Structures are given as C-alpha cells and as structure tokens.
Amino acid sequence: MYTLTNKKTLTGLVKKVFTKKKQSVWVFAVGKKQSGKTDFMLRLMELLHELGLVDGFGSNVESLEAPFEVDFIQDYQTLKTRCEMLNPDPEKHGIKRYLYFCSEMGKAFPQDQPWENSKFIAKLQTVRKIGLNWLGDGINRIDQRIVSADHFDGKFKKVSITRPDIATYHDFSTGQRLTVQGIKRTTLKFNTWESSNFYMEPQTETDLPLTKDQKIIQQYLDAGCSIAKTGLHPQEIKRARDNMLMICRKHHWGHSQDENKAVIEGSTTE
Numbered sequence: 687m688y689t690l691t692n693k694k695t696l697t698g699l700v701k702k703v704f705t706k707k708k709q710s711v712w713v714f715a716v717g718k719k720q721s722g723k724t725d726f727m728l729r730l731m732e733l734l735h736e737l738g739l740v741d742g743f744g745s746n747v748e749s750l751e752a753p754f755e756v757d758f759i760q761d762y763q764t765l766k767t768r769c770e771m772l773n774p775d776p777e778k779h780g781i782k783r784y785l786y787f788c789s790e791m792g793k794a795f796p797q798d799q800p801w802e803n804s805k806f807i808a809k810l811q812t813v814r815k816i817g818l819n820w821l822g823d824g825i826n827r828i829d830q831r832i833v834s835a836d837h838f839d840g841k842f843k844k845v846s847i848t849r850p851d852i853a854t855y856h857d858f859s860t861g862q863r864l865t866v867q868g869i870k871r872t873t874l875k876f877n878t879w880e881s882s883n884f885y886m887e888p889q890t891e892t893d894l895p896l897t898k899d900q901k902i903i904q905q906y907l908d909a910g911c912s913i914a915k916t917g918l919h920p921q922e923i924k925r926a927r928d929n930m931l932m933i934c935r936k937h938h939w940g941h942s943q944d945e946n947k948a949v950i951e952g953s954t955t956e
Contacts, residue, residue: 697733703840717845723823728874744787760885762886764888791884796828853866
C-alpha cells in the first residue's frame with residue numbers, strides 16, 4: 687500500500703486518475719456521516735479546475751459557491767442537454783469534458799429499486815460518450831451493483847470521522863489501493879446539511895428552486911428588461927439566454943415555438 691502525504695502528490699493522483707487518455711472518468715466516495723465525503727469531492731473538483739482537466743462543471747448541490755461557474759442540475763435530461771451543448775460537434779472538435787458532482791447518490795440509486803437503477807445507469811452511461819465525467823458521494827444506501835467496476839473507474843473511502851484528512855482509493859482497473867493523507871479542506875462554500883436529489887426527468891413543481899440561468903433571466907425581467915438596472919454584464923445575460931434557449935429547443939419545443947424563442951431572445955435586444 688502506498689502513502690501519499692502532500693498536495694503535490696494528491697495532484698499527481700488526480701492527474702493519473704483523470705488522465706487525458708480517457709474522455710470520461712467516473713469515481714465516487716463512501717464513508718460514514720460527517721466523515722468529509724462531500725468536502726473531499728469538492729476538493730477534487732477544485733483541483734480539476736486548477737489543472738484545467740475539465741471544460742465545464744455541474745452539481746446537484748444547490749448551495750454550492752465556487753470562483754468558477756458550476757451549473758445547478760438535478761435531473762438526467764438537463765445534464766444530457768448540457769453535455770450536448772458543450773460538445774455540439776465532437777467528431778470535428780473533439781470531446782470536451784463536463785464534470786458532474788452528484789451528492790447523496792443513495793437517493794438516486796437506492797438499494798430497494800434495482801430495476802429502476804439499472805435503467806437509470808444505462809442512460810447515464812450513454813452520456814459518457816459526449817464527455818460526461820462523474821464525481822459522487824454517499825453512504826451505504828447506494829446500490830452496490832451500480833457503484834461497481836462495470837460503471838465506475840474507482841472508489842474513494844473516508845476512513846474516519848476524526849481524521850477527515852485521510853482517504854483510501856481503490857483503482858478498479860488495476861486493483862491498486864492507495865492511502866491519501868494530508869487532504870486539505872475545500873475552499874468552496876456549501877451548506878453541510880443540505881439535502882441533494884437527482885431525478886430521471888426534470889421536476890416541474892412550482893416550488894423547485896430556480897437554476898442560476900433562470901435567476902439571471904428573472905432578475906432581468908424584474909428590472910423591466912433593462913440590462914443596466916440589473917447590474918449584470920450583458921454577456922452574462924446572453925449566456926443565460928443561450929443556455930435556456932438550448933434547453934427549450936431540446937425538450938419544450940412545440941406549437942408555442944415562436945413565442946418561446948421571442949421571449950428568451952428578447953432578453954438581449956437592448
């Protein structure tokens with residue numbers, strides 16, 4: 687068993703696991719409650735951003751605050767659409783990586799619904815072909831048939847509540863096991879007690895929280911369609927508009943196509 691004792695070596699492990707030879711890497715972390723699983727996964731997300739190994743980020747942790755853009759996504763359809771937006775023509779431009787952090791995987795893949803889990807993971811695996819990389823965490827409620835070598839590249843385990851700076855890593859492809867020590871806390875902010883979910887279909891209940899893009903468009907509308915009054919940069923509103931337009935085109939286009947397009951595109955007509 688190897689012992690890794692500093693940030694530089696941990697960075698080396700991240701580079702090895704997320705080698706550029708693989709367009710899609712899936713890993714997850716398990717451990718007891720309050721053992722620092724989520725904090726560690728976000729630390730890995732930070733490192734991947736610092737190393738430039740990922741081109742886009744998303745998560746089902748709504749309260750997450752990062753110095754780089756992280757999309758709040760809590761369903762498969764929206765996640766697939768986001769990866770398609772990042773890779774509109776992969777044969778011509780190559781595959782760009784989109785990293786998704788799914789917290790509390792036991793809710794998405796609980797042990798008591800094996801048939802639904804099988805269908806769910808099969809759909810997610812198809813998105814790997816368009817750049818989906820996956821970080822996940824959870825306790826022992828996760829269906830063990832899902833978090834296996836058939837779907838994932840490796841498993842981290844937080845070994846002690848009193849030593850959140852230690853984790854082990856099991857590489858499923860080589861069988862190698864590593865002990866990682868000296869893990870620093872993430873600088874990303876999040877609500878430790880937040881409950882995260884992930885669904886197969888977009889949730890349409892009116893009380894669901896708005897995504898970041900929806901909040902930007904809502905702020906624009908509340909300001910009387912005046913970019914100046916929002917205090918936002920025009921490019922930020924344009925990006926939110928384009929993201930929403932893409933989602934509408936993929937999933938909500940119908941008889942009201944012209945009306946939807948006019949409302950969304952009108953957000954940057956000043």
